[in-house]
Amino acid sequence: GAVVSQHPSRVICKSGTSVKIECRSLDFQATTMFWYRQFPKKSLMLMATSNEGSKATYEQGVEKDKFLINHASLTLSTLTVTSAHPEDSSFYICSALILAEHSYNEQFFGPGTRLTVL
Amino acid sequence: GQQLNQSPQSMFIQEGEDVSMNCTSSSIFNTWLWYKQDPGEGPVLLIALYKAGELTSNGRLTAQFGITRKDSFLNISASIPSDVGIYFCAGRYNAGGTSYGKLTFGQGTILTVHP
Numbered sequence: 001g002a003v004v005s006q007h008p009s010r011v012i013c014k015s016g017t018s019v020k021i022e023c024r025s026l027d028f029q030a031t032t033m034f035w036y037r038q039f040p041k042k043s044l045m046l047m048a049t050s051n052e053g054s055k056a057t058y059e060q061g062v063e064k065d066k067f068l069i070n071h072a073s074l075t076l077s078t079l080t081v082t083s084a085h086p087e088d089s090s091f092y093i094c095s096a097l098i099l100a101e102h103s104y105n106e107q108f109f110g111p112g113t114r115l116t117v118l
Numbered sequence: 119g120q121q122l123n124q125s126p127q128s129m130f131i132q133e134g135e136d137v138s139m140n141c142t143s144s145s146i147f148n149t150w151l152w153y154k155q156d157p158g159e160g161p162v163l164l165i166a167l168y169k170a171g172e173l174t175s176n177g178r179l180t181a182q183f184g185i186t187r188k189d190s191f192l193n194i195s196a197s198i199p200s201d202v203g204i205y206f207c208a209g210r211y212n213a214g215g216t217s218y219g220k221l222t223f224g225q226g227t228i229l230t231v232h233p
Contacts, residue, residue, distance in 0.1 A: 004160075032219055043206065043223045044161070093160050097219045105219060106151070109160035 003027055004096045006110035013084055014118055020080045021113045023094030029074035030096035034107060035067070038091040050077040084117045091115075124207050124224030131197055132232050139205060139227045140191040147209035150183050150190040151221065155204045164205075165192070197231050204228050 003026040013019050023033055031052045036044040048069055049057040056069035066088075068080040077096075081088050091114055095107040124141045131137060141150070149168055153161035165176050167183035167190060174181055180193045190209075194201055207224040 006160075034220070041204070041226070041228065043225050046220065049220065091158075095160075106163060106166060107219065107221060108163065109153075112158065112160045114158070 002098055002108040004094065004108050004110040006092075006094055006113050008113060009111060010114045010116075012116045012118065015085050016083055018080055018082045019084055019115060020078055021092055021094075021115075023077045023079070023096070023110050025075045025096040025098075025108075028096070028098050030077075030098065031074060032097040033071060033077040034095045034097070035069060035077070035079050036093045036095070038093060038112075040091075044093060047079075052077075081115065084115070086117045089115055089117045122207060122209055122222055122224040124227055126227060127225065128228040128230070130230045130232065133197060133199060135197055137194040137197055137201070137229060138191060139207075140189060141207035141209070141224045142189045143209055143222075144188075145211070146187040147211050147222075148187065149210040149212075150181070151208040151210070152179075152181050152190070152192045153206045153208060155206065155226075157203075161206060194229075197229075199231050199233055202229055202231050 005024045007022045033050040035047045037047050038044050046059050047062045050069045050071040052071045058064045071077040091112050093112040095109040097107050122141050122143050151166050152164045154164050155161040165174050165181040170187045171185045172183040178195045204226045206226050208221040210221050
């Protein structure tokens, strides 16, 4: 259980285009999902918290108009990188918070999406 | 904000050796987590710790939640080649509201195991 998928796994795009990344919880419902960015051999940087049915909460320094987040259902959150530029190239990882009835609540991570902007 | 210092940054060991890594925080957490990340993949949860002083094992892995709530360590015994990867500690302090569930990650420990 607790499987999180991401699509696509890799994407290469031209500068100025927009890219959408999907994050799905496959066997559970997630009212809260998180989006992270990771540079090579570096730690995960939280970009935003995505809550189903409400606006995402962005971390300081993350442009909400640049990184659009939509959490329209209990199993799907999307991150759209708008007008992508080479500096947006990175590994983007989502996680879903599982709310277990008789257990603690933990994040389970997707496999990540490698974005390369030419 | 909260910061985690994870050490060592990297380790090169021989197969069969034991490994130890730790994280310290400038402030308290009420949950400590240890994740492993393989290249090109997302982190996978190894061990979760919820009480100060708690010592938990998962196979060859053992982790402890420091009594001060500001540190945690992870030990790997009898390392094998598939232990290679990046290990991250993560801490959580649930202040409620929009910060619920948010994790703070350490910088990671890159583990290389030589056969």
